[in-house]
Amino acid sequence: MSMGSVFQWYSSNTHIDFPFVGRDMLPAGLNELFVDAAVVHNSKQLEVELTNFNPAGDVTLKFSDGTTLCAFTVADGFQSRTWGPWTLLQWQKQTVTALNLTDSEIIVRFVLLTSKLADFAFPVTPTDAWLQPALVVNREARVRRIIGGFAGIPLDGSEVQVEGLVPFEAEYNMKIDVVRETQITGLQLPTPAVPRPKTRIIFNAVPGAGWGMNNDCAGPEDIKLINGIAPDAAGNFQLEAVDCYWISQVLAGPRSWPIRPGTDYQATPTANTLQLHGDCKACCDCAAYGSVYENIIRIWQKAKRASQRIERARQRYAELRAFLLATKAAREVGLKVFLRTVPRPDFSLSLQLTVSNNSAADITSPVTISCELSYDPDILESSYIPRSSRLDIEEGHNLQINPTKAGETYSVTVPYLRAARYAIFSLDIRCKKKTVSATLRQNVVVRAVATATHGSSSASDAAWCTLEPPIEKE
Numbered sequence: 001m002s003m004g005s006v007f008q009w010y011s012s013n014t015h016i017d018f019p020f021v022g023r024d025m026l027p028a029g030l031n032e033l034f035v036d037a038a039v040v041h042n043s044k045q046l047e048v049e050l051t052n053f054n055p056a057g058d059v060t061l062k063f064s065d066g067t068t069l070c071a072f073t074v075a076d077g078f079q080s081r082t083w084g085p086w087t088l089l090q091w092q093k094q095t096v097t098a099l100n101l102t103d104s105e106i107i108v109r110f111v112l113l114t115s116k117l118a119d120f121a122f123p124v125t126p127t128d129a130w131l132q133p134a135l136v137v138n139r140e141a142r143v144r145r146i147i148g149g150f151a152g153i154p155l156d157g158s159e160v161q162v163e164g165l166v167p168f169e170a171e172y173n174m175k176i177d178v179v180r181e182t183q184i185t186g187l188q189l190p191t192p193a194v195p196r197p198k199t200r201i202i203f204n205a206v207p208g209a210g211w212g213m214n215n216d217c218a219g220p221e222d223i224k225l226i227n228g229i230a231p232d233a234a235g236n237f238q239l240e241a242v243d244c245y246w247i248s249q250v251l252a253g254p255r256s257w258p259i260r261p262g263t264d265y266q267a268t269p270t271a272n273t274l275q276l277h278g279d280c281k282a283c284c285d286c287a288a289y290g291s292v293y294e295n296i297i298r299i300w301q302k303a304k305r306a307s308q309r310i311e312r313a314r315q316r317y318a319e320l321r322a323f324l325l326a327t328k329a330a331r332e333v334g335l336k337v338f339l340r341t342v343p344r345p346d347f348s349l350s351l352q353l354t355v356s357n358n359s360a361a362d363i364t365s366p367v368t369i370s371c372e373l374s375y376d377p378d379i380l381e382s383s384y385i386p387r388s389s390r391l392d393i394e395e396g397h398n399l400q401i402n403p404t405k406a407g408e409t410y411s412v413t414v415p416y417l418r419a420a421r422y423a424i425f426s427l428d429i430r431c432k433k434k435t436v437s438a439t440l441r442q443n444v445v446v447r448a449v450a451t452a453t454h455g456s457s458s459a460s461d462a463a464w465c466t467l468e469p470p471i472e473k474e
Helices: 007-013 114-119 286-327
Strands: 034-041 048-054 058-063 068-072 079-083 086-096 102-113 136-138 175-180 199-204 245-247 276-278 335-344 348-357 367-376 380-384 390-393 398-400 404-406 409-414 422-433 444-454 457-467
Touching: 007 034, 034 068, 058 102, 068 086, 068 102, 086 114, 102 114, 335 444, 348 367, 348 444, 348 457, 367 422, 390 409, 409 422
Parallel strands: 034 136, 335 457
Antiparallel strands: 034 102, 048 058, 058 068, 079 086, 086 102, 175 199, 245 276, 335 348, 348 422, 367 409, 367 444, 380 422, 390 398, 390 422, 404 409, 444 457
16 A cells, blocks of 8 residues: 555554565564555666665665665655654655756655564664565656746846746747647547647747847848858958869959950859859879779779688588588577566566577577466466566567467467577466455465477476465455
């Protein structure tokens, strides 16, 4: 149950693992001291472990990759309060940037059974004290504040209080668009395929949009720069052509044809246009081209000899591979299966099947992977949790798939399996009673048998796990 529940519900939590995952944590009895927890952050989407704790005001949480989520002391917004038999602890810290913007915020809350505090010598450094994933909330980065620069006020982090309706108006080089996503009609509820509709405001910087910075200007101004180059003090601007380029010139009055100086080349003038011309020629003579051609021939001959050597090596490799396949020397080991089961809350479990090709030959035809479940006592039936099933192939293919279910057997097909490589099939299973009258007052042992089949070859593995009955309200 989450933080904020009625306190009388916490009594039952002292007898189960909640808020931790499993009972392997140390020191022993930690799950009896902690009855509830909540962690809110906007960092990584990973599992969180409690690694240091002192109810006087110290707590350290780490991610499953070893990095630290927080290492709080009494200076980090620590609060403590006693409510009946319970002790409530809270830490809250914000990180603020130079513009007074909230960069990150972390909130940690615990509910403890006060009578159990005397059983521990604090501080404690727990091991394997993993919090239930449902108690850790990752809030993605989001817009918390909009700060605008005003005329005469520098954007230095100083806040301007704004109340009431705040209009946005597109002016120079700016365009504002409002986009409304597809609406949900009638009484239709949001789904992953058709989520809740959102309205987006798009601020688009468009050069030249709007009325301009000075929309009441009197007329065009004089040209002050050409390509960033200014004229001299008298306003003179010179054009200079180099190499084989030249600029049109008027040689004998304003109506003469512009020609190339020293030649009889003529160009047709265009009004209000300064023409740039070029009569470039090849920079190399025939002898230079011949030398380059001879060098290319020599390089081609070397590449040809290298290609012949590579082809001979390829042929020898093909012959060796054919020999190994013919003698079946590469198929002595074959398939191997490893099965791992992990119990989860709410009468659920996770399965992970690893199938490896321990031979030196590729398996290019499909391999069937299946897992059969059986229960003791036989009062359960199962279904896989949607979007939890994945098939990972080592080459980098990571697929979300829907397994085939026949009775209590779940199956998928691996299209191929390279030599000395592996594939991983994982899914989450939720169990429930077969009939309404069936009771769940005892633990249920689940036996899982995993099998990988390819042609006449197969391999298998088995595993067991125990599901505890959920706590039901009287």
